[in-house]
Amino acid sequence: MHAGHLAILNYLRHKGFEEVRMIVSPESPFKIGSYDTAETRLAAVRGKVAELCPDVIVSDVEYHLPQPNYTINTLRALQKAEPDTDFVIAMGADNIKGIERWREWEEIVNNYEIWVYPRKGYYVKRLCKKLGARYLEDAKLVNISSTQIRAGKANKELMI
Numbered sequence: 001m002h003a004g005h006l007a008i009l010n011y012l013r014h015k016g017f018e019e020v021r022m023i024v025s026p027e028s029p030f031k032i033g034s035y036d037t038a039e040t041r042l043a044a045v046r047g048k049v050a051e052l053c054p055d056v057i058v059s060d061v062e063y064h065l066p067q068p069n070y071t072i073n074t075l076r077a078l079q080k081a082e083p084d085t086d087f088v089i090a091m092g093a094d095n096i097k098g099i100e101r102w103r104e105w106e107e108i109v110n111n112y113e114i115w116v117y118p119r120k121g122y123y124v125k126r127l128c129k130k131l132g133a134r135y136l137e138d139a140k141l142v143n144i145s146s147t148q149i150r151a152g153k154a155n156k157e158l159m160i
Contacts, residue, residue, distance in 0.1 A: 008090055008117045009053045011139050017088070021057045022049060038063065048160045058128045070103040075112060093122035096133060111131070 005022070012020045022044050026038035044056045062069045065077055067135035071089075078087060089112050096116045097106050108114070116124060118141050129134040 004092055004117075004119065005053060007140060008092065009049070011045045011083050011136065012090055012115075012119065013053060013055060018152065019057060020055070021059045023059045023061060023074060050084045051141070072102070072104040072108055086113070088115055090115045090117060092117050093119040096124050096127060096131070097122055098102065144149075 008021060009022060012155055022045065024042050026041070042058075042060055042063065049056050049058050061077060063071055071129070075087065075089075078085070087110070091114065093116055096114070102108065108121060109131050114128075114131070116128050116133050116135050117139050120141060125135050125137075127133075
């Protein structure tokens with residue numbers, strides 16, 4: 001979890017949602033082998049979220065699904081467990097830029113509301129419009145790059 005995640009959580013907390021959840025993935029299919037153990041990752045995120053955003057729910061739903069994790073499978077599992085819930089997916093601009101690489105991405109785009117948080121260096125307004133995603137123009141831009149995030153993890157400086 002890094003400053004960009006915290007910015008998105010704080011933004012969502014003030015938008016009137018009944019509930020905000022952060023879904024922790026044991027391992028992204030795009031980043032296999034890049035994290036500590038799944039359990040360590042989950043515990044660290046739970047601790048930081050409890051400290052900084054106590055009203056956000058940290059979900060381990062993906063820890064109970066077949067690996068590798070794909071967002072479409074997570075959404076299907078959530079929708080099956082909570083059929084009356086309208087789920088909104090929040091992601092950074094870097095993720096929407098690569099959504100066409102996601103498994104069954106068309107189903108995600110066609111069946112779920114997507115909110116896209118801005119990120120420096122990613123100009124995705126036109127893409128958001130094309131996909132029907134909501135670009136969060138009023139959100140505070142977090143000026144942090146992927147390189148800084150990776151360096152921060154190595155140096156324990158930017159991680160929260």
